[in-house]
Amino acid sequence: MENLVLAWRNLWRNPRRTLLTAAALGLGVMAMVASDAYMEGVFGKIVETTANGLTGHAQLHAPGWQQTRDDQLRLPPAEALLARTRQLPVVRAAAPRTWGAALLAIGDRNRSVQLLGVVPADEAKVGRWPERLAAGRFLDPSAGGDMGGEVVIGAPLAKRLEIELDTRVVVTAADVQTGEARSELLKVVGLLKSSDPLLDEAAAVVLLPVGQRLLGLGGSIHEVALRLHTPQTAPALGIDTDDAAEIARALAPLAVAGQVEPIAWHTAQPLVAEMMKMRSSWMFIFLGLIFMVIAFVIVGTMSMAMLERTWEFALLRALGTPPLRLGAVVLAESAWLGLVGALPGALAGYGLAAWLQKIGIRYGENVTMIISFSEPIRPVPSASAALQYALVFSALTVLVSAVAAFRAGRVEPALTLRSR
Amino acid sequence: MDAEPSAVATLRDVSRHYATTAGPVKALDGVTMDIRRGEVLAIAGPSGSGKSTLLGLVGALDRPTGGEICVEGRNLAQLSAREAAILRRDRIGFVFQAYNLVPVLTALENVEYVMVLQGRSKTARQQRARQILAEVGLGELVDRRPGELSGGQQQRVAVARALAAEPALILADEPTANLDSATAAALLDMMVALNRQHGTTFVFSTHDPAVMQRADRVVHLRDGRISSEERRS
Numbered sequence: 228m229e230n231l232v233l234a235w236r237n238l239w240r241n242p243r244r245t246l247l248t249a250a251a252l253g254l255g256v257m258a259m260v261a262s263d264a265y266m267e268g269v270f271g272k273i274v275e276t277t278a279n280g281l282t283g284h285a286q287l288h289a290p291g292w293q294q295t296r297d298d299q300l301r302l303p304p305a306e307a308l309l310a311r312t313r314q315l316p317v318v319r320a321a322a323p324r325t326w327g328a329a330l331l332a333i334g335d336r337n338r339s340v341q342l343l344g345v346v347p348a349d350e351a352k353v354g355r356w357p358e359r360l361a362a363g364r365f366l367d368p369s370a371g372g373d374m375g376g377e378v379v380i381g382a383p384l385a386k387r388l389e390i391e392l393d394t395r396v397v398v399t400a401a402d403v404q405t406g407e408a409r410s411e412l413l414k415v416v417g418l419l420k421s422s423d424p425l426l427d428e429a430a431a432v433v434l435l436p437v438g439q440r441l442l443g444l445g446g447s448i449h450e451v452a453l454r455l456h457t458p459q460t461a462p463a464l465g466i467d468t469d470d471a472a473e474i475a476r477a478l479a480p481l482a483v484a485g486q487v488e489p490i491a492w493h494t495a496q497p498l499v500a501e502m503m504k505m506r507s508s509w510m511f512i513f514l515g516l517i518f519m520v521i522a523f524v525i526v527g528t529m530s531m532a533m534l535e536r537t538w539e540f541a542l543l544r545a546l547g548t549p550p551l552r553l554g555a556v557v558l559a560e561s562a563w564l565g566l567v568g569a570l571p572g573a574l575a576g577y578g579l580a581a582w583l584q585k586i587g588i589r590y591g592e593n594v595t596m597i598i599s600f601s602e603p604i605r606p607v608p609s610a611s612a613a614l615q616y617a618l619v620f621s622a623l624t625v626l627v628s629a630v631a632a633f634r635a636g637r638v639e640p641a642l643t644l645r646s647r
Numbered sequence: 648m649d650a651e652p653s654a655v656a657t658l659r660d661v662s663r664h665y666a667t668t669a670g671p672v673k674a675l676d677g678v679t680m681d682i683r684r685g686e687v688l689a690i691a692g693p694s695g696s697g698k699s700t701l702l703g704l705v706g707a708l709d710r711p712t713g714g715e716i717c718v719e720g721r722n723l724a725q726l727s728a729r730e731a732a733i734l735r736r737d738r739i740g741f742v743f744q745a746y747n748l749v750p751v752l753t754a755l756e757n758v759e760y761v762m763v764l765q766g767r768s769k770t771a772r773q774q775r776a777r778q779i780l781a782e783v784g785l786g787e788l789v790d791r792r793p794g795e796l797s798g799g800q801q802q803r804v805a806v807a808r809a810l811a812a813e814p815a816l817i818l819a820d821e822p823t824a825n826l827d828s829a830t831a832a833a834l835l836d837m838m839v840a841l842n843r844q845h846g847t848t849f850v851f852s853t854h855d856p857a858v859m860q861r862a863d864r865v866v867h868l869r870d871g872r873i874s875s876e877e878r879r880s
Contacts, residue, residue: 229763236751538746545708546737547764641709
């Protein structure tokens, strides 16, 4: 206890120097805490966009479809598979889909598209992308009659092909069995602006029966998109959807050798998953760079303070103070310095992040990083992360002061007192 | 030559040589003497005669190049660094010429410091520190930090700290050198009184005739050797 009191008082021998060093340390911690909150906001937004987009939390495919997107690789009969999937407690919603290459034409203008067949009610439970419309509405099974003659395309695609709402377009696809071309005249009822380049630039979304008809699939499908329970939606059943291994474990009962392969969003969106992995590396490098700069300041301050007190260390050694105790006082001093700088820094970083969360950071709709940031990024301040950074910086401050502590304990009293 | 039974410390043919760029320097060269229990001993001599070196060796702050030093019967050459530190803490008090105190501690805390190292309880050490500070005339200034005390008062605190652990021997390296004559005389009077009252041995290094006059015995050093010895009482 005496060591801590002595160290605290030593810290304030030169208040200006201590405050300057603590300020440098505090700014570093503030930068780390605010950056961490920002990264949490950015990556949280990416994951949320991924989960709320076409990808969902996970998907079911026939083995090999994900890699080849071969039309022939279809899932077993949809009704039985969907029933089995929805019985799994961790599954919150499941949406069947068909995929295939098609040509969308209007007059003499045409473009190749990805024909996506969906069940609107199921898609609404899995993701929010059907809500993201620039104009019109999403597909309505009751409006188009049995033939379901409606299509939703991306607003950028519509602009490129000069298509307006309620325009009729011809969608042509090849039968996956015979290769025979099948066409349907469909009315454009909605223009998507979903933040997903695939949907906005290259997709034609139709009702599932339309997709099955154009591709000659009968009752079969290519994909089931899944939304899973998280601890927030079902505390007893929910899983951590950031964890690919946990998703794989939860969906393992759905796997059927040679027929059904569950994949987590990490596999469906490998670029997003890689970015998530890079996040911790990036923060570690950032931490290292910031602390390297601060370490020079701390080492300089501590060395100067030790040099000024060499005589005092000699005196204390003469009085019988063990070297370890002297070293401990120096380390306690650096720990105080760390806390005096890091705690206010963490608080300021938390406050900054909370303020940015409130106002949001807008990049404009044209900024794209895997997905476009059409909504503002809101940093996610975390009290525990702020405290952790404060403690890490304090511990690192103690670590870089170890040399000064060692030197203090090694002062030779006779030599020092004689040289005075 | 055998040690006197009453000797608190004995030095036998003690030498301390330093290697310098200009060649070896003999700070002490074959010094043999006893420091008697309860006496006030002055080690006198001009600057560079070896006074501070001798005090450093007796205080186990340094090791001799040759010869043998025993304090309270313990051969200092046989002590580890840790044992030497414990000996200094428990049996030897130090008063230096200046910068004697830890500036961030109050007078009371400075006096307490050695007792903290000894592991005494807070109550016991505060009681003892207050008592000794009162004895040196600073009973009212216990909460002042060194920067708030005069030079003479700071030296009194240093003496109180040296006495706090009830040592056998107090080594004072020119304790009055930075004080005016009146303050120096008052400090000397106080230390001699404490010597008489507690029976603690005081060894001063000095070239101040006033200090020599108050000593029981004066050993004169010149060029690292004992040149003469005079008994005052």
